[in-house]
Amino acid sequence: MRFVIMGSGGVGGYFGARLAEAGEDVTFIARGEHLAAMRERGLRVSSIKGDVALGKVKATDDPATLGEVDCVIVAVKAWQVREAAESIRPLVGPDTLVLPLENGVEAADILADVLGEAPVLEGLCGILAWREAPGHIRHAGVDPFIRFGERDNHSSARTARLKDVFDRVHGVSAEIPDDIRVAQWSKFLFICAMSGIGSITRAPIGVSRQLPETRALIQAMLEEIDQVARGHGVAFPADAVARAMQFIDAMPAESTSSMQRNIMAGEPSELESQNGAVVRLGRSVGVATPVHALVYAALLPQELAARGELPAAG
Incomplete structure (x- = not known):
């Protein structure tokens, strides 16, 4: 699958790096020194589940240059979700999934308000991680997990496909709960x-x-x-x-x-x-x-x- 990681700090940087390590097509959206470091040196993750060193990664500060993708993982801070939703519009086609991994309980509502209900999943993750330095993520605690599902809890082929991808990723446990709320x-x-x-x-x-x-x-x-x-x-x-x-x-x-x-x-x-x-x-x-x-x-x-x-x- 073709992934875009919107927000490449501790959460986005970790899960994006694990997806890239597993061979998925991943592009990171970042800015400033973090973007410059990833373009120059790649992305490094120091993790209690095993380190990752990606010598070369795809990274940009302009989502509009990427075209439609299979899945956008939104991993910005909660107050940045609406702005992020506006910026990822060019990435979202009829078959695109948008997966929020924010800490609160309102991100999917905001994304759906901007992008429409169709592409948006409910999601959450668990991890203790942060950006230690430009181009360097530190994962220091919690066995990383990701949980997602359709907003009305119905089973779907698209969420099953996404789980199949994550099931092949080292250092990530994926689940589609019976009740995502x-x-x-x-x-x-x-x-x-x-x-x-x-x-x-x-x-x-x-x-x-x-x-x-x-x-x-x-x-x-x-x-x-x-x-x-x-x-x-x-x-x-x-x-x-x-x-x-x-x-x-x-x-x-x-x-x-x-x-x-x-x-x-x-x-x-x-x-x-x-x-x-x-x-x-x-x-x-x-x-x-x-x-x-x-x-x-x-x-x-x-x-x-x-x-x-x-x-x-x-």
């Missing part, structure tokens, strides 16, 4: 709580999960997300919160979320698409989310400053 919200459950606690404490998960005070906050955030999900008709199992806490407890002690790393670096983050989304989605179904509201409010001034949108002090 449950899978998506299950991932959102733990990553949003982990992002929130890490961003307000500035501590790795190994610290915040063991202190009784911060562990109680994690528990409260998980319970709020659980209630919001159920309010939106997500068929969570009864032990969803317990499973999420087990996953958090199994994370490497030094783990941090990408949102936390962005916030600590003074960069724009996924605050609006994670803790902010819990507040907004909770309000829409009458579910109170006081802990997420506090986290969101506490981080909002820094988020606005990082975006150059902080109002002048009065």
Whole structure:
């Protein structure tokens, strides 16, 4: 299959590199120093599942030059999805799949709003990875997985074909869940709580999960997300919160979320698409989310400053 990776950081860089390693036709969309490094030296992945060194890769900053492809993997930050959707229009033909791998639960809705329902799948991934340097991805934790499916959960030949491709890729576990919304919200459950606690404490998960005070906050955030999900008709199992806490407890002690790393670096983050989304989605179904509201409010001034949108002090 012919793939385009829209967003070539930790997530896109890792999964794109694994696809290319397996012999798939992969083009990376990148910019700046990262693009220059890939054009000059290729792409390197340092991974707990085995390193990848691609001496030569296809990379560009202009999707319009590529023509229609089989699959676009959208791996930009959540707040960049609408802009990414507009830029990949030339890649999307009648048989193209568009697979979002963002942390939130709203990316597919945004993509479908721009591109139409037909090409868009629901998707998610699990990995602890980041761009360590231009042309270099570091995968430090979590056995990488990818889960996807049709938005209405029906079985299809196109998703089966995509899974067949990923099944031949080293270092990636692929699954088509029975209920993609449950899978998506299950991932959102733990990553949003982990992002929130890490961003307000500035501590790795190994610290915040063991202190009784911060562990109680994690528990409260998980319970709020659980209630919001159920309010939106997500068929969570009864032990969803317990499973999420087990996953958090199994994370490497030094783990941090990408949102936390962005916030600590003074960069724009996924605050609006994670803790902010819990507040907004909770309000829409009458579910109170006081802990997420506090986290969101506490981080909002820094988020606005990082975006150059902080109002002048009065």
